[in-house]
Amino acid sequence: MKDLKLPAGWAWARLGELGEYVNGRGFKKSEWSETGRPIIRIQNLTGSGSAFNYYAGTLEERHTVHPGDLLVSWAATLGVYIWQGSEAALNQHIFKVKPFIDRSFLRHLIDYKIQELLAASHGSGMVHVTRSKFDELPVAIPPLAEQQRIVDTLEGGLSRLDAAADAVGGAKRRIKPFIASVLDRTALGALSADAPVQHATDGSQRLLAGLSSKRFDYAALPSLPEGWFWRRSSDICEFISSGSTPKSHLMYAGSGDVPFLKVYNITQDGRVDFTNKPTYVDRETHEKQLRRSRVRPGDVLTNIVGPPLGKTAVVPDQYPEWNINQAIVAFRAGHEVHPEWLSLALRSPIVLGMLQKTAKATAGQFNVALSTCRELPLPIPPMSTQLDLVAQSTELLEVSDRFASQVALISLRSHHLRQATLRRAFTGKLVSQDPADEPASVLLDRIRTERKAQGDRLKRGGPRLRKTAGPDSPPPPPASSTPSATAVQQELPL
Structure with a gap:
């Protein structure tokens, strides 16, 4: 990389010498409190979790985060953030950064280098970047004045991209509720010509009279349109059965006699995707050991182990026979119900919600019993209505799919444009070079001199100097009487 020709005034540096990167503190559960400073964890930065733990004890300044501080998460999810909250405590796996160059420039530079840092990360579970890989990452640095010009131009363009990304994100968030609304309105007859729904005294539950269930309150089911009835799934299906999984040496990746479906082969939008890590079993295993988990085109599959629950699809006719693992249940529709209607009903929030309420949580997994699937109540309209509503919902869901595809394309283009801008x-190439700018090499020499002097003072037992320059200011020249930035934290085994 250093063989690349740099623009006039630019120079190569290592990421670790452009700032002081202080790792957060590991807080024990016994130190958590109901009051005090919020403890910033990675999920609080990414938005994946909004709840905070708190620390009420004494905290070193280096582990204290103030509004406007620059933070870098280096484990699980790599990212760069400006802290916008109140004074807080910094958890481990996050750097608090004190820049030695323009702060905004360094923030965007690290953001741009995230992919290189990810490529250098390791760990099969929670990936993380070692301190040495972070510190040694080569970066090209322009003069300080050009850094500031780049930031001014860059943030104008990125703010427009961010606004567009927010709009795309809002559109994406509306897709899922729209799909849920279509499925529920269809399953309960709101889109049917038989609507409006009758009063609560109607007979839509009468075919469940005399039937009992420990898991479902059949008498509390919502009313349905004229001619619709709630039916127990076992009464309108030829069979309902879960799959099973053979020993690993009986399963073959890529090719074989009979396709073997796993939960990841069922998509969230109601399809079987056998291009995703296809697995097969041989004919003998299919017909003997796995004979009870054989399925055929038209059977409806749904997963009973999650999260997430509710992945449902009709088996396609790509193969004459299939097999399924133990995390999937197959429903074979009887003469009163069409497979596509059965799939639609199982995907609807009202039916899925009933299943989810019965799920038992074990070691982070949700499990639904096969017997629960057999007792599950389903809304069943006349066959002609089923076909009409399946056609209507299919059209609406296809519109939603096309919209989702367009949103994904716009999002991808926005990402590529952002990367191209960075x-x-x-x-x-974003702004022009000015020969009057102080070369970056001079700035870097000043930073290195100050850091060496700081290290020498610490070795002699001298006082740690306070940084008095602003957060966007580089360290002053050695001859200046202004105190320099504190030395970079010693390398930690991250």
């Missing part, structure tokens, strides 16, 4: 910024 690439121009950090290769010297």
Whole structure:
């Protein structure tokens, strides 16, 4: 990389020498409190979790985060953030950064280098970047004045991209509720010509009279349109059976006699996707050991182990026979119900919600019993209505799918444009160079001199100097009487 020709005034540096990167503190559960400073964890930065733990004890300044501080998460999810909350405590796996160059420039530079840091990360579970890989990452640095010009130009363009990304994100968030609404309105007859729904005294539950269930309150089911009835799934299906899984040496990746479906082969949008890590079993295993888990085209599959629950699809006719693992249940529709209607009803929030309420949580997994699936109540309209509503819902869901595809395409283009903009910024092509700018090499020499002097003072037992320059200011020249930035934290075994 250092063989690349740099623009005039630019120089190569290592990421670790451009700032002081202080790792957070590991807080024990016994130290958590109901009051005090919120403890910033990675999920609080990414938005995947909004709840905070708190710390009421004494905290070193280096582990204290103030509004506006620059933070970098280096484990699980790599990212760069400006802290917008109140004064807080910094958890481990996050750096608090004190820049030695323009702070905004360094923030965007690290953001641009995230992919390189990810490529250098390791760990099969929670990936993380070692301190040495972080510190040694080579970066090209422009003069300080050009850094500030780049930031001014860059943030104008990125703010427009961020606004577009927010709009796309809002559109994506509306897709799922729209699909849920279509499925529920269809399953309960709101889209049917038989609507409006009758009063609560109607007879839509009468075919469940005399039937009992420990899991479902049949008498509390919502009313359905004229001619619709709630039916127990075992009464309208030829069979309901879960799959099983053979020993690993009886399963073959890529090719074989009979396709063997796992939960990941059922998509969230109601399809079987056998291109995803296809697995097969041989004919003998299919017909003997797995004979009770054989399925055929038209059977309806849903997963009973999650999260997430509710992945449901009709078996396609790609193969004459299939097999399923133990995390999937197969429903074979009887003469009163069409497979597509059965699939639609099982995907609807009202039916899925009933199943989810019965799920038992074990070691982070949700499990639904096969007997529960057999007692599950389903809304069943006349066959002609089923076919009409399946056609209507299919059309609406196809519109939603096309919209989702367009949103995904726009999101991808926005990402590529953002990366292209950052690439121009950090290769010297976003703004012009000014020969009057102090070269970056001079700035870097000043930083290195100050850090060496700081290290020498610490070795002699001298006082740690306080940083008095602003957060966007580089360290002053050695001859200046202004105190320099504190030394970088000693390398930690991250």
